[in-house]
Amino acid sequence: MRNNIKQQAIFLFQKKGFSETSIQDIVEAVHVTKGSFYYYFTSKESLLMEIHMDYIENLLAEQHRLYEPTSQSAREKLTGTVVLLLTKIKEDGASARIFYREMRHLQEAGYSHIVERRNQFRRQIEEVITEGIHNREFRQNLNPALTTLALLGITNWSYQWFDPDGELSDREAAAYFVDLLLHGMLPKEHE
Amino acid sequence: MRNNIKQQAIFLFQKKGFSETSIQDIVEAVHVTKGSFYYYFTSKESLLMEIHMDYIENLLAEQHRLYEPTSQSAREKLTGTVVLLLTKIKEDGASARIFYREMRHLQEAGYSHIVERRNQFRRQIEEVITEGIHNREFRQNLNPALTTLALLGITNWSYQWFDPDGELSDREAAAYFVDLLLHGMLPKEHE
Amino acid sequence: MRNNIKQQAIFLFQKKGFSETSIQDIVEAVHVTKGSFYYYFTSKESLLMEIHMDYIENLLAEQHRLYEPTSQSAREKLTGTVVLLLTKIKEDGASARIFYREMRHLQEAGYSHIVERRNQFRRQIEEVITEGIHNREFRQNLNPALTTLALLGITNWSYQWFDPDGELSDREAAAYFVDLLLHGMLPKEHE
Amino acid sequence: MRNNIKQQAIFLFQKKGFSETSIQDIVEAVHVTKGSFYYYFTSKESLLMEIHMDYIENLLAEQHRLYEPTSQSAREKLTGTVVLLLTKIKEDGASARIFYREMRHLQEAGYSHIVERRNQFRRQIEEVITEGIHNREFRQNLNPALTTLALLGITNWSYQWFDPDGELSDREAAAYFVDLLLHGMLPKEHE
DNA sequence: TATGAATGAGCTTTCATTCAT
DNA sequence: AATGAATGAAAGCTCATTCAT
Structure with missing residues (x-):
């Protein structure tokens, strides 16, 4: 019930x-x-809070599982992150859309909590990028914060247009975006 | 009044x-x-419609002005697009946030109209990318539609975090995102 | 309206x-x-507050008019007070009953205000009694505070039983209570 | 339970x-x-009825015990009544306040019953006063009904201000009120 | 051009009560 | 003897909208 x-x-x-x-x-x-x-x-708003909690805690848990194995490269972790986020649309699209749209209806206490968890998710992506820079997997002049925001922009914006029943699968979209982020739009020099 | x-x-x-x-x-x-x-x-909703119309028509007009000069390269047009969108936050942030958040409150007729104009804006970016591929300014295996969605994701998501009074200026953010989109995250081969 | x-x-x-x-x-x-x-x-409670205000302000105004003339004796003022309170039942009985019964539904701010005005009314009766003691109109060992509470008890309790359409008029009841308060229940010594 | x-x-x-x-x-x-x-x-209201019954039956029982001994003077009985009522505040204040405030929530049948028992209590005080008049303990022109209402007014109003933990004890208050009722406010003639 | 009185539908929430277990 | 799930009616209040002036 x-x-x-x-x-x-x-x-x-x-x-x-x-x-x-x-x-x-x-x-x-x-x-x-x-x-x-x-x-x-107890209230309509407490129901909303619960939906938010379910969503973000689940997302953080999956992120934790993804980043845990120390053997993985930063590049693999980043790919995993994009796949995770796009896959979530198929499974949890409604929750996700609520998450990014209705947060403002939470009251102060709950709002702050959710913001904090949300920032945590973002910071952990930033750390992966920083790690990749140190590793020399990524180029040295990347800005981890802005790059993370770009990545989140691309994936979160997907909730506006991605159709889980369309021709393009979640994995294909994820693969394309990872490739774009890694290699950019310009042709390779030797092309 | x-x-x-x-x-x-x-x-x-x-x-x-x-x-x-x-x-x-x-x-x-x-x-x-x-x-x-x-x-x-005539109604609260007609006021909302007007706000939406003002916003999108103005955006399309600026896009038109930007893409008109045929002398410009696709790369320059793309850069201009990102700058345009990020600059708009400073000047028109409130309208922009409404545009991407409150559209669902428009009634059917108005809604469809706005969606159509919005798609038009998107398709014109797609065309620039397609042009750049043909030009060989961009790599050949780019997907213009998905690439456009990535670009829009990055810029539109900025409305969630960009602070016009913060340290990072709109132009700096735009420059970073253009660079990231063009060159990607990986180090250059000769690095 | x-x-x-x-x-x-x-x-x-x-x-x-x-x-x-x-x-x-x-x-x-x-x-x-x-x-x-x-x-x-603005709310049900604000309506209640207004009813309370109307009642107590009007009562204080009448008390002021009654106590003003300095020529009157304490005894006359006291008589006037009882008459005032009993007469009010006929004219304003409903308001009065609300006043003494529904005050607790006011919110803190309004509640305190009403209590303060109510205390003011009571203290002004006390002063009349104190004055009468100094004058030697009343006996020396009266307790002004308790005597006032007795007087208010008698009159306010009337709201529970007094029937303005009954045989006993407000003035008759007032006269009786004043007489009782002044002379007491015991027979006069020379009787 | x-x-x-x-x-x-x-x-x-x-x-x-x-x-x-x-x-x-x-x-x-x-x-x-x-x-x-x-x-x-069986219902919230039946609980209220029971509280009312407990209170009034107990009060009547105590009144019965007080008035029984035929040896006592009317004056002693009256004093006992005031003491009884003021003492009850300390011991049963909550019940008493409910009794005088929430009666209207009883449904017709219960309401009438309580009113009847309440009147009975009042009438028995009236009888004591009538007795005292015949005895010549009290003055001849007393009105037993109105005098009873005055007495009840004084005592019942006490529920509004009497603080069992305050400086003034219940017995002191009772003593003062009895004295006031018996002797009145005026100075003795030979004073 | 502007007002202010009035409306009616709908909102979130509370609550005494019932009843199968 | 006690529970907890479920109900339905009603509560206080909000609000977009209308309209005579």
Whole structure:
């Protein structure tokens, strides 16, 4: 039940937006009464918070799993990150879209917490890039912070156009973006 | 007056969101009455539409001006595009954020129109890239559509973190992103 | 309209209690819509506050008028006070009952204000009694504070049983209570 | 358990009011579940009725014990009554305050019953006064009904200001009020 | 050109109560 | 004896919009 409500809410928040989705909308979709909703959740906003928490904690856990093996090169980790983010769209696209759009409806305390976790995710990517620079896997004059923001821009923007049922698969898109990021748009000198 | 209302609305929509901003909020900010608002605008949504139209039409006009001179290389046009988009944040940040966040509140007719104009902007970037491939300015196996989406991802995501009053200027950020897109992250072979 | 709402609210609050009276109840009695209510009052509680303010300010004004003439004896002032309070029941009984019963529904700020004004009314009665003791109009071992509380107890309790349409008039009740307070229940010594 | 619930309810009803106290509030205070509440009480209102019954029956019993000994003078009985009522504040203040404030939430049948018992208490005081008049303990032109209401006003109003932990004890307050009622405020003639 | 009164639909939330277990 | 899930009605309040002036 609790989970049922959450799933329907994710679907509706993503489709119509948090403010535009009423508790009525949610309980109608789940075929229960408003009373039931408030038996399981203390407020509409606490439901949103829970959705945010589920999403970011899961993402951080996957990032942790990805970066753990010390044997991997920075380049492999970076590729893994892009794949992770694009794959998430297929599986968790609705949650992700909510995450990047409805955060402002959280109240101060929850908001700060989510921002902190979100920054953590970003900083860990920055570290991988810094590592790659030291390794000489990447070029020396890269700016890790800006490069991370570029990477996140590319992947997060995908939530606006990527169609999991379209011709282009998540892995193909990820592969293309990694290649673009690594090699750039210019022809190789010997071409 | 009309313009006054629009400016305050842009500020409030950006700060609090479209749904969270009431007509009351707007008219209080402008120091007029609700009646006045409805003298100038037929609905809250038509005001939003107008804000969207102003933004996209202005953007398309600037794109037109940028791409017109046939003497320019694809690379120069691309650089210009990134600079244009990042510069807009400083000057028009609020409108831009509304544009990418509140579009869903437009009703069908307006929505489609905006989407069409937005696609037009995107396709014209695609064309520049295609041109550059033919020119051999860019490498031959670039995917113009995906590359454009990467470029838009990087620039549009900037609205989430770019601080016009921060240390990094809009031009510096643009320069870095263009360089990253063109050369990629890997070291040059002879390095 | 504003006043109309207030009058009906006073009637309903007195009859059913503040919490038990819904905005719906009030607007139905006035034959307007809920929207109208909130056009005139910012909240149910602010309406209650206004009722309290009207009541206590009016009472203090009447007390002021009563105590002003310096020619009057303490005894006359005291008589006037009892008459004032009992007369108010006939004219303002509903407001009075609300005043002594629903104060706790005011929020902190308003509550403190009302308490302060209420104490002021009480202290001014105390002063009259103190004055009468110095004058030797009253006996020397009276406790002004407790005597005032006794007087207020007698009059305020009247709101529980006094029927303005009954056989006993307000003036008769007042006369009796003044006499009782002044002379007590015991027979005179020479009786 | 049953009693536990009742005690907590008395505390909460007195502190927050009947309507403002939810079943949830009560069961949380007792550390049981809502289901348990309804195992012991049929409704919130029946709990209130029971509190009222406990209070008034106890009060009547104490009055009975007080008035029984035929040897006592009317004056002694009256003094006993005032002491009884003021002492009750210290011991049963919460119940008393509920009694005089929340009666209106009882439904018709229970309400009438309580009113009847309450009147009985009042009438028995009236009888003592009537007795005292016949005895010539009190002056001949006393009105027993109004005098009783004055006495009840003084004592019941005490629930609004009397602080059992303050400097003034219940017995001292009672003594003062009895003295005031018996002798009045005026100086003795030979003073 | 501008106002202010009025509306009605809808919102989030609370709560006494029921009932199968 | 006690629980916890579920309900439905109603609460206070907000808000885009209308319209006579």
